[in-house]
Amino acid sequence: MRFRYRYDGGMATTMGRRERKKAQTRQALSQAALRLFGEHGYDRVTVAQIAEEADVSVATLFAHVPDGKEALIFDDGAERGLWLVAAVRERPPGQPVLQALRRCLASRGPFSTDLPPELRRKRDLIVATPALREYSRKLWIAAEAALAEAIATDSGRDPRDMTVRALARYVLEIPDLAGAEPDPRAALDAIFDLLESGWPASPRPA
Amino acid sequence: MRFRYRYDGGMATTMGRRERKKAQTRQALSQAALRLFGEHGYDRVTVAQIAEEADVSVATLFAHVPDGKEALIFDDGAERGLWLVAAVRERPPGQPVLQALRRCLASRGPFSTDLPPELRRKRDLIVATPALREYSRKLWIAAEAALAEAIATDSGRDPRDMTVRALARYVLEIPDLAGAEPDPRAALDAIFDLLESGWPASPRPA
DNA sequence: TACGAATCCATAATGACTATATTTTCGTAG
DNA sequence: CTACGAAAATATAGTCATTATGGATTCGTA
Known part of the structure; x- marks a missing residue:
């Protein structure tokens, strides 16, 4: 219950640890993908590499980005x-x-x-x-x-x-x-x- | 050399056996795909099934239709x-x-x-x-x-x-x-x- | 008939994605 | 503080399209 409303750097301040971690992971994936794509080219990077880079399992990657590989770098779909x-x-x-x-x-x-x-x-x-x-x-x-x-x-x-x-x-x-x-x-x-x-x-x- | 110019039902009459077989196979694939898609739905049909139906190997299927599964029923691309x-x-x-x-x-x-x-x-x-x-x-x-x-x-x-x-x-x-x-x-x-x-x-x- | 090219095939690999069952983590009620 | 249920993460195995490889077959032609 403590710190539920602490300033967190511009993020929505009503998020608990859970949602905060979720957003963090999503962003880590996005950044990892963007960096690897830029470095080696889109089709020479595997989702396994991206998951590795973001330090999550492949299954977790798809849990965060159900729309697949291309959606990784688009965090603003809707x-x-x-x-x-x-x-x-x-x-x-x-x-x-x-x-x-x-x-x-x-x-x-x-x-x-x-x-x-x-x-x-x-x-x-x-x-x-x-x-x-x-x-x-x-x-x-x-x-x-x-x-x-x-x-x-x-x-x-x-x-x-x-x-x-x-x-x-x-x-x-x-x-x-x-x-x-x-x-x-x-x-x-x-x-x-x-x-x-x-x-x-x-x-x-x- | 015989029969090179025999009437073949509207097909180009200058095709040798080779190209004729090629066109036949392509059409067999197209028809098999169309029938299976119509019967079971596109995503519940595998390319293996289509190849089987047309009596060719999967490798041959992709040799004939390099653009992949969707291209199978479009014989008029260009x-x-x-x-x-x-x-x-x-x-x-x-x-x-x-x-x-x-x-x-x-x-x-x-x-x-x-x-x-x-x-x-x-x-x-x-x-x-x-x-x-x-x-x-x-x-x-x-x-x-x-x-x-x-x-x-x-x-x-x-x-x-x-x-x-x-x-x-x-x-x-x-x-x-x-x-x-x-x-x-x-x-x-x-x-x-x-x-x-x-x-x-x-x-x-x- | 013989040779080179095109075609075909079986096999194995890659890579995206899904399914499942198990474990870990978090929020919260007691 | 503790225990419980939900959410999230994981390992594992599987499906499917597509590509790569290497060997066998068939065809056109000289």
Whole structure:
């Protein structure tokens, strides 16, 4: 019962030893994986090595990260979608939906400028590793239903309207699509311009 | 040397015994996989069972289908993209790019009406099985560069223009996005309308 | 007919992941 | 402080896809 509310360095102060250890182990796994991936390349590192490095058994590793090897370095699975949904719901009056989404994406993910070098290395690793890139995309796409719901509510349409779902999907595809570009920000803007204005229907000349 | 040019039922008549056997085996594998998947479900069928059913060794199975279990029932990997590229290049004068793509997609993939029951079952299996659906999407997306190239050439832009690449990606995403809808054709049209006109920028009311 | 290449096969390995049964650790009630 | 039940960690063994290896067979062709 003692020390339940002691300051613990920014972590939620209501966690008991149990949850604290859990979070510690999860982070140890994440860091071990990130270091080994960066050092030897994703496919030349086995989960056994990562478990060893984090000083846990392989079974424990999978207990902490049930989604498998790729999920190891993504400790933020579910939050991604919440950002975008919140961006739609809480945007200032007078602002169009797509503008809110554009701003939100611009500040997160691979688009934020002057990223700390640690995160920059992580981003480069993800972009350069097909398995990780695919999984990252999966995480974004997982928010499709929620984002579609938010957009539908906002525009007074049915949440299952295909136009709404497509828009949600297309927005969520942007990080994968533009993340590897030399100038991600410019790419981001180009794509949003396309989504806002559509593709000019220049007919083929005879 | 005899019979090299005998009629063989529509197959290329210039194939020797070797290539003929190869194609036979490939088809046997495809059919065995499709039947077993349909009967027991994708993840409850092992590649060993499929190899057994097709009367080849597991090693031979992987020699014929190096892309793995999911690729077994897709005997048309590369062609998908070619259709769309051809649709852009060979469209009648006066027709916009997106209209050509819309028509092309409408006739292929999951969108063609009155599909023979055999292919309908196959389509349902793919749509209902995440691994197969993902792989199918991958096959479409693989044509992104080629389609972007065609669109760029047509519209006089740079093939690496992000707008062009995004449009190509978005078109190729359509089968996965609309294929599972109750009315795929209507969904297809809704998405193309979005791509042509963009999303109306209705600002949020205060 | 004979030779080289392509194909096939059995076998064994790797590596991700799952299942199970046992033990350790933690929170808490007594 | 102690004991008990839940959560977590472990060792172990198993399943499955996929790759590697080396030897046998078959085919095309000279």
